[in-house]
Amino acid sequence: MFKKILIANRGEIACRVAATARRMGIRTVAVYSDADASAKHVESCDEAVHIGGSAPKDSYLRWERIIEAAKATGAQAIHPGYGFLSENEAFAAACAEAGLVFIGPPPSAIQAMGLKAESKQLMEKAGVPLVPGYHGSDQDPALLQREADRIGYPVLIKASAGGGGKGMRAVEKSGDFEAALASCKREAINSFGDDAVLVEKYVQRPRHIEIQVFGDTQGNYVYLFERDCSVQRRHQKVLEEAPAPGMTEAMRKRMGEAAVAAARAVKYVGAGTVEFIVEQRESGMGPAAGPSQGGAAPSGGSEPREAGSVGVMEFFFMEMNTRLQVEHPVTEAITGLDLVEWQLRVASGQPLPLAQEQLRIRGHAIEARICAENPDNNFLPATGTLRVYRKPGCAAFEVAPVRVDDGVREGDLISPFYDSMIAKLIVHGDTREQALARLDEALAATHIVGLNTNVQFLRHVLKTESFAHANLDTALIQREQAVLFHQQPVALPLAAAAAVAKTLADERGVQDNNPFSRRDGWRSHGLTRRRFAFEFGGEHSDAVLTYQHDGTLQLDVGGASAPLEFSVAADGIDIRYAGQRERVSVYSLGETDHVFARRGAAQIESLDLLAHAGEAQAEGGRLTAPMPGKVISFAVKAGDKVSKGQPLAVMEAMKMEHTIAAPADGVVAELLYAPGDQVAEGAELLKLGS
Ligand code: ADP
Ligand code: ADP
Ligand code: MG
DSSP: OOSEEEEOOOHHHHHHHHHHHHHTTOEEEEEEEGGGTTOHHHHHSSEEEEEEOSSGGGTTTOHHHHHHHHHHHTOOEEEOOSSTTTTOHHHHHHHHHTTOEESSSOHHHHHHHHSHHHHHHHHHHTTOOBOSEEOOSOOOHHHHHHHHHHHOSSEEEEETTOOTTOSEEEEOSGGGHHHHHHHHHHHHHHHHSOOOEEEEEOOSSOEEEEEEEEEOTTSOEEEEEEEEEEEEETTEEEEEEESOTTOOHHHHHHHHHHHHHHHHHTTOOEEEEEEEEEEEOSSOOSOOOSOOGGGOOOSSTTSOOOTTOOSOEEEEEEEEEOSOOTTHHHHHHHHTOOHHHHHHHHHTTOOOSSOGGGOOOOSEEEEEEEESEEGGGTTEEOOEEOSEEEOOOOOTTSSSSEEEEESOOTTOEEOTTSOOEEEEEEEEESSHHHHHHHHHHHHHTOEEESSOOSHHHHHHHHHSHHHHTTOOOTTHHHHTHHHHSSOOOSOHHHHHHHHHHHHHHHHHHHHHHOTTOOTTHHHHTTOOEEEEEEEETTEEEEEEEEEOTTSOEEEEETTEEEEEEEEEETTEEEEEETTEEEEEEEEEETTEEEEEETTEEEEEEEEOTGGGHHHHTOGGGEEEOSSSEEEEEESOOTTOEEOTTOEEEEEEETTEEEEEEOSSSEEEEEEOSOTTOEEOTTOEEEEEEO
């Protein structure tokens, strides 16, 4: 086994690889860019080497620098993670030339699977079922059009060199083909430097089901079952689970064997994933087409089916990813294995730790990708600082009920340079229902403030009819859009109650530390009411808190009028209000309170009442105190002429001094209080005449 490895990646995958290496007693070397100088992955490794600027092309893609770093630190092998150099055969070859082990497949296998069209030609020979289509090298537009017409619409044009959901165009009818081809080729040349395309049948309501395979240098192969990654946005995965709901033993075996055939055909070594697109048929009629090899029984009809099974499924090879996949933890959860450990063992020449018949599926696992993005704005990526980052309590990299894989800490910046994925939550349960409930729980306990994320969106996805009943396909998000976007599970009364409770809890905290504090002004000065102004969901609203004689609180807000009770716990505030009982966590940033409750999250803004005092009390020449407080000083005396906006008085309330300005031009008729006087909300401070 290696004594030291270099991890040529960043973020969560670098941290994840480092964790296994540490457990195995292997020393680790991190590489980092300018932007990552103090990143978590650097801290996770034993040594670190700076390799360049923040942009990937100046650092994580500079393979000469990375190889130099490995040699300089005495690393024997390089783990590429995913993305970056992981599927770059030139890098894999350069490692070998430098006497370093590339922890991944041989360059020839990367190359063979690198282009979608070429790999399909290979797979055809190996007897792996393909989506009906054209994947030849002749790229004459007229020929491509004829092929599309032959396949029948809708078709999908795909950049052969594509990846990450880019370079794909669905075409509905023959007349649209030419324009779609041109636009696909433009995107392909820009993104991948290669404009070759293939054309294939556009599978309706497809499921994305992939098989994890492993090979060793002795020529042994196994499949570690399947993952369903059908829930996607922009052709990119959002939720992944294993096993695939509705999968039968016979179908699993046929897909597993087809995936192993694919790996064998390119003499694959290490961890890889064969992605299949699965066509669903409503009826249970007839055998699944696709593979005829193995003489396995058809997957339909005869076998008992789990809930979520929708009928016969026919599968087709899509592509092979020649690396560890983002979603590998769900496979680890159901098999109880550490796939990075397997990668390291295989790369160091050891045989696969287990044979096919020793592998078992236990329970059900789901992974959610938490991304910095705005689902309500077409999933636009977001950047910013993780001002608050609280995750569900768990031990990393164990097959525990909840696992969090991440590469960031509270306070870290999600920069525009890299991927928008912040963390992955992986849950495991005895059944899918249990895993689903645990994932919802884990998402509810994930509190991120400082930038937009998809956490609440993911919770809505879990609750859709389609996901709950495992009615999975790649159009799930689009189909369920009515209940997924612009949702507001926390209503104004709860959000306001949480914000008020937080304010009171904070004030009591201040008082405890300082017995002379006047922050609980309502008691010592006999005040009984306090007004809060909020902005919630784009609308202004007022809340009135009344301190009752018996010491209880009454809160009137958003049409609710009810007693408010709360108690502060270590990890939140327990609120009882208007028939609801909720544990909330409130994080105050500036004027905004970020409220996280079981049912969802919300933001509520405190408006500065005094700043608006002028406008509010403009009528009738009366100038009233907008909230309880103390008069500090008057800037004017009776008889003074004042103009609109001129400071008239200074009040102190809610820990701050506020200036009260003249709502209009006029003459001061009379001052009704003196400096030092305590005034109630609504008390008239001075009379203003014209
Ligand atoms: P990438 O390299 O970008 O991952 P894939 O070929 O794996 O490209 O396809 C990505 C996604 O696009 C799939 O998971 C699936 O949702 C969709 N897709 C791909 N091929 C088809 C097809 N023939 N019909 C319908 N959807 C498809
Ligand atoms: P998967 O099926 O595993 O999601 P993708 O082809 O979509 O495969 O890409 C794998 C992952 O690699 C992405 O989710 C992304 O996190 C990461 N990745 C890809 N390209 C880059 C890049 N240039 N920089 C950082 N991460 C990247
Ligand atoms: Mg893919």
